Amino acid sequence: MELRTSTTLSDSSAADHLTYLSGFDNHFSSEALAGALPPDQNSPLLCPYGLYAEQISGTSFTSPRKHNLRSWLYRVKPSVTHEPFKPRVPSNGKLVSEFNQSNSCATPTQLRWKPVDIPDSPTDFVDGLYTICGAGSSFLRHGYAIHMYTANKSMDNSAFCNADGDFLIVPQKGRLLITTECGRLGVSPGEIAVLPQGFRFAVNLPDGPSRGYVAEIFGTHFQLPDLGPIGANGLASPRDFLVPTAWFEDKIYPGYTIVQKFGGELFDAVQDFSPFNVAAWHGNYVPYKYDLSKFCPYNTVLFDHSDPSINTVLTAPTDKPGVALLDFVIFPPRWLVAEHTFRPPYYHRNCMSEFMGLIHGGYEAKADGFLPGGASLHSCMTPHGPDTKSYEATIAGGNDVGPQKITDTMAFMFESSLIPRICRWALESPVLDHDYYQCWIGLKSHFTLDHSTSPKTATLQNGHGEK
Numbered sequence: 001m002e003l004r005t006s007t008t009l010s011d012s013s014a015a016d017h018l019t020y021l022s023g024f025d026n027h028f029s030s031e032a033l034a035g036a037l038p039p040d041q042n043s044p045l046l047c048p049y050g051l052y053a054e055q056i057s058g059t060s061f062t063s064p065r066k067h068n069l070r071s072w073l074y075r076v077k078p079s080v081t082h083e084p085f086k087p088r089v090p091s092n093g094k095l096v097s098e099f100n101q102s103n104s105c106a107t108p109t110q111l112r113w114k115p116v117d118i119p120d121s122p123t124d125f126v127d128g129l130y131t132i133c134g135a136g137s138s139f140l141r142h143g144y145a146i147h148m149y150t151a152n153k154s155m156d157n158s159a160f161c162n163a164d165g166d167f168l169i170v171p172q173k174g175r176l177l178i179t180t181e182c183g184r185l186g187v188s189p190g191e192i193a194v195l196p197q198g199f200r201f202a203v204n205l206p207d208g209p210s211r212g213y214v215a216e217i218f219g220t221h222f223q224l225p226d227l228g229p230i231g232a233n234g235l236a237s238p239r240d241f242l243v244p245t246a247w248f249e250d251k252i253y254p255g256y257t258i259v260q261k262f263g264g265e266l267f268d269a270v271q272d273f274s275p276f277n278v279a280a281w282h283g284n285y286v287p288y289k290y291d292l293s294k295f296c297p298y299n300t301v302l303f304d305h306s307d308p309s310i311n312t313v314l315t316a317p318t319d320k321p322g323v324a325l326l327d328f329v330i331f332p333p334r335w336l337v338a339e340h341t342f343r344p345p346y347y348h349r350n351c352m353s354e355f356m357g358l359i360h361g362g363y364e365a366k367a368d369g370f371l372p373g374g375a376s377l378h379s380c381m382t383p384h385g386p387d388t389k390s391y392e393a394t395i396a397g398g399n400d401v402g403p404q405k406i407t408d409t410m411a412f413m414f415e416s417s418l419i420p421r422i423c424r425w426a427l428e429s430p431v432l433d434h435d436y437y438q439c440w441i442g443l444k445s446h447f448t449l450d451h452s453t454s455p456k457t458a459t460l461q462n463g464h465g466e467k
């Protein structure tokens with residue numbers, strides 16, 4: 001029998017050689033050790049190989065069957081085998097899970113941040129994680145937080161566990177090798193990973209420095225959007241979601257630390273073994289990853305600009321139909337073919353709040369200033385849209401531009417019905433772009449009483465004789 005351990009391969013080649021199970025919302029099972037899954041029941045008196053059975057529940061026991069999420073883990077020692085939790089010293093201090101006047105500010109101003117540099121001092125994923133904004137409360141199980149991270153070293157002898165909510169991680173620079181209790185995920189920029197509430201995981205950096213974005217949701221989980229009239233196919237396909245296969249190490253690690261995020265605060269618990277000691281598991285509550293290049297975009301094929309919801313990858317619902325706690329929307333490479341149409345995003349004000357990031361390339365509405373690794377926030381009813389340069393360049397192209405392909409781009413949006421409060425350090429940050437508003441100040445009036453300058457208006461006027 002072969003016991004696989006993290007020391008057999010470098011992080012980089014491990015990340016290249018991982019195996020996955022495929023599907024969204026499936027009931028999976030996986031064994032790193034043949035016969036480690038009890039065949040007929042979840043909780044036998046004695047489990048195969050002397051393993052302990054442990055359930056992790058992602059929904060209340062009594063949630064309706066179609067929403068119920070739980071997995072059974074068969075492990076060398078149960079997770080409870082640790083010293084008491086103690087407040088982490090020094091604490092990260094920049095994580096917020098309950099947004100109020102004492103820790104964050106409200107502002108309707110359009111905000112934009114340049115990319116943050118990777119720190120010089122040793123910083124792992126947990127130390128390098130900081131909250132930008134959010135709303136609601138992890139205690140009340142309703143709300144979200146948007147974080148960013150910069151890291152330059154792998155987590156060492158420690159694992160992270162988020163009791164507050166689910167993490168949707170969007171790496172922008174540098175691959176992540178994420179070891180979870182269900183197995184390992186290799187996540188490159190252009191891919192995303194979801195680490196549901198309560199799973200212990202450790203983040204290694206196979207390529208060195210890393211930077212990225214994290215959406216955290218409280219009290220619910222991500223699901224695939226309904227497709228409505230699109231039909232049974234399109235957008236993100238369930239089979240492209242990849243779940244780890246069981247991987248475990250039966251290893252003594254003196255002083256191993258579990259860092260638990262609980263109410264936005266960090267607590268350390270020490271144990272003497274690896275938490276990645278799960279030889280087999282089954283269930284439907286699982287970490288997963290998704291490659292954004294697999295997304296099959298739908299859009300207008302004749303005229304006008306579709307609302308960005310057409311590009312929803314995952315949605316976290318509220319109790320109100322069609323109103324998201326948090327939508328994860330992307331702006332992938334695609335063909336633009338709309339006729340007599342202003343093709344970039346329209347000018348708009350939205351009752352939802354929009355946080356955007358850029359993974360690589362440029363963004364169609366911003367000729368300057370919105371950079372890979374940077375971010376913007378346009379909160380509820382705050383007006384925004386293309387900058388002056390993008391507007392003028394589009395108008396200069398005229399009505400007869402043929403099909404154009406947007407290439408080398410991957411922007412995304414976290415869109416929420418809850419209005420975010422912004423953390424003080426994000427407002428005081430040296431990378432906050434104080435001149436952001438200037439990108440619209442140059443928008444000129446093109447107003448004229450001469451209707452003939454508008455070809456569509458002229459057609460309507462002639463066609464319907466409203467002289």
Ligand SMILES: O=C(O)Cc1cc(O)ccc1O
Nearest residue numbers: 307308344345346354365384
């Ligand atoms: O503000 C943005 O750039 C995001 C966005 C894009 C789009 O195509 C339509 C609406 C919208 O909010």
Ligand SMILES: [Fe+2]
Nearest residue numbers: 348354378384
């Ligand atoms: Fe917008």
